[in-house]
Structures are given as C-alpha cells and as structure tokens.
Amino acid sequence: MARLCAIGAGLTAAIAGGSAARAEDKAGAVALFREAGALIDAGQPARACPRYEESLRLYDSSNTRYFLADCYERIGKMASAWAHFLEVAARVRASGDRAKEAKARERAAAVLPKVSRLTVVVGAASAPGLEVKRDGTPVGAGQWGVPMPVDAGIHVVEASAPGKRTWTARVEVAPGGATSTLVVGPLEDDPASGDAGGAGAPRRTLALVTGGAGVVAVGVGTALAFAARSTFDESSAFCNGDRCDRRGMDIRDSAVARANVATVVFGVGLAAIAGGGVLWLTAKSPAKGASIGLAPAVGGALVRGSF
The missing domain is CATH 1.25.40.10 (Tetratricopeptide repeat domain)
Structure with a gap:
C-alpha cells in the first residue's frame, strides 16, 4: 500500500x-x-x-x-x-x-x-480492391506473408473486395511465442453485386484465373523456400553442427518460419491449379458462372514494482 x-x-x-x-x-x-x-x-x-x-x-x-x-x-x-x-x-x-x-x-x-505471431498469407486470393482486416483492423499489403506480433487467443480475419463475397476465418494463436499461419482463400463472386460481372464469369475464364493464380502461388512458395534455405545457411557462422549461440538460434528460427509459410503457399498454389484444371475440364458453353473456394489453412500449434 x-x-x-x-x-x-x-x-x-x-x-x-x-x-x-x-x-x-x-x-x-x-x-x-x-x-x-x-x-x-x-x-x-x-x-x-x-x-x-x-x-x-x-x-x-x-x-x-x-x-x-x-x-x-x-x-x-x-x-x-x-x-x-x-x-x-x-x-x-x-x-x-x-x-x-x-x-x-x-x-x-x-x-x-513470449510474443506470438500470426502470418496472413494473401497470394492466389488477391483481387482488385482487396481489403484484409484482423479483428476489424486493416492488414496492409506490407504485412502479408510477414509474421506479425499478436496477443495469443482467437483472432478473426476478413477479406473483401468489390463484387466479391466477404471471406471470414477464425484462427487461434497459441501462447509462448508460437507462430500461426492463415491463408486467405479466393473470394467468390457476389451475384447480388453489379460489380460481379452480370450473370457471372464463364467457367473457362474462372478456370484460367484460378489456375494462373495457383501458378503464381507455387512460384511465390518456391521463392520463399529458397529464401528460407539461404537464411538457414547464414546461421552456419554462429553454429557448430546443431549447437548455436543466440544469434544462430534466431536465424534458424526465422528460416523455419519462412519454410513453414513457403509450404503453405506452395500447397495452396497446387490446390488452385488442380481446381482450375477441374473447372476447365468440366466447362461447357457459357453458363451462369462458377466459383471455387479453398478452405483456410491455419498453421502453428493451433512483479509489480516501482518505475
């Protein structure tokens, strides 16, 4: 007292x-x-x-x-x-x-x-005018793919764009310095919106867009993997085999985090390519339109005194 x-x-x-x-x-x-x-x-x-x-x-x-x-x-x-x-x-x-x-x-x-982090990956889902929010706060493009400090617990991520349905996902970030990853899925057209392209884009066009986005995601994932490997190699100056000083441990932790993101992005890209192929093979002459959605992937382990 x-x-x-x-x-x-x-x-x-x-x-x-x-x-x-x-x-x-x-x-x-x-x-x-x-x-x-x-x-x-x-x-x-x-x-x-x-x-x-x-x-x-x-x-x-x-x-x-x-x-x-x-x-x-x-x-x-x-x-x-x-x-x-x-x-x-x-x-x-x-x-x-x-x-x-x-x-x-x-x-x-x-x-x-002890600070946990959340990586929001936006690759294949990118659309004109795309806006991403975490718990109601905008997540700018500069934060995409970067492990950002967040408090442990449940976080709600939303993605929206003109003419698209709002995409929402909940992700639980574990405490103790854990890193979780959330991949923003492709946004579906909103038929009620005039910006959605009238009756909807033809299935073959959607197949090309989805497959192309998948190719881009695979490329991004591959680049991230090489970057992770390069970062890991930098730790050799501070390590002797599996024994590292603090600097070496930090570098290797960063490399592992990048490798995890690369794995997620690469997997989403392959899924998008596969989805585009299915749409192309099942396409008929101009129809009412179609859309494909990819389920969100969540990574990670889902003294008071005077001053």
Whole structure:
C-alpha cells in the first residue's frame, strides 16, 4: 500500500503539470490508477487492466502506460505488453530519464520471446480492391506473408473486395511465442453485386484465373523456400553442427518460419491449379458462372514494482 500511494502521488504530480485534459478527467485517471493498483495487489490483474486502460484514455501518462504493460504481461497479452513497454521507453528517453528508459527496455526484452505471431498469407486470393482486416483492423499489403506480433487467443480475419463475397476465418494463436499461419482463400463472386460481372464469369475464364493464380502461388512458395534455405545457411557462422549461440538460434528460427509459410503457399498454389484444371475440364458453353473456394489453412500449434 505504501508503494501504491507513492506511485499514485507520482501520477498525481505528473497530471498536475498538464493543462490539456479536463480537471475531472485528471482526477478520474488518478482514481482509476489507484484502484487498478489495489486489484493488482489483490491478485486480480484481469480486473485491473481495464482500469489502467480507462485511466490512460482519460490522461495519457507514461507511468500509467508502464503499469498497463505490466498488467498485460500478467494476463498473457504479450504483444500488447511488449508494444507498450517500447512506447514508454521512447517517451521517457525524449524526456531524458535514462533510468526509466533502461527499465522499460529491460521489460520489453524479457517479454519479446513470449510474443506470438500470426502470418496472413494473401497470394492466389488477391483481387482488385482487396481489403484484409484482423479483428476489424486493416492488414496492409506490407504485412502479408510477414509474421506479425499478436496477443495469443482467437483472432478473426476478413477479406473483401468489390463484387466479391466477404471471406471470414477464425484462427487461434497459441501462447509462448508460437507462430500461426492463415491463408486467405479466393473470394467468390457476389451475384447480388453489379460489380460481379452480370450473370457471372464463364467457367473457362474462372478456370484460367484460378489456375494462373495457383501458378503464381507455387512460384511465390518456391521463392520463399529458397529464401528460407539461404537464411538457414547464414546461421552456419554462429553454429557448430546443431549447437548455436543466440544469434544462430534466431536465424534458424526465422528460416523455419519462412519454410513453414513457403509450404503453405506452395500447397495452396497446387490446390488452385488442380481446381482450375477441374473447372476447365468440366466447362461447357457459357453458363451462369462458377466459383471455387479453398478452405483456410491455419498453421502453428493451433512483479509489480516501482518505475
């Protein structure tokens, strides 16, 4: 309780120096901060984190952000904890407080190995105007195929494009630094949309598009496989057989992650080529249109103190 009071006093002093927030918001931020600290002391971090979040919303303080990161770590939200610790380090560095910066970076480094990642692969599914979202947040093209830090648990990925039906999948990301992979399947035409091509594209055209996308995916998978091999070879400078130092282990882990993505992309490409072949062989003269969908593939294993 003595530590809590000291921390609360420090937050109060920090808030008193600001003028942007309204007085009642500042007071509310202090009250929520203290209540969150009491819940942490009582061993109830799951109840404390929302208090810290609301306190931070009312008044953005590096002190509050630090203890919110600590709370996230306690409940297993490692990606969020890591991001907040790094944000705190950047902010206190700007203020010249090197001791707090070192503490925040130390906590971030300790959390990093426990941060899980999700790779969203978009290859054969690509369509004009394609938009991908994870839990409602846009996933830009720069993130496609890259293992991105996420909190462990269930995540919902959506893909949409003009004239197409929205594609949705749920993926469970395991804790403890696991990496999962989700492949966005080809989007089906939406007959109700005027952008879907009237009565629908002819089956042979769809076969060509699907098969061509499959060829592209196979090429991408092959390139990723070569890149994974090249990355693995780089570890030889830091390894003696199967014994590696930390740098060598990191390089080999990166190579394995790339190889896993390459396997998934290559498999999806082969499936798309096969689907295109079936469509071509079963095509008749112009019909009402057809579409083929590929099922999503999910990879991977589907101390509070003063600051």
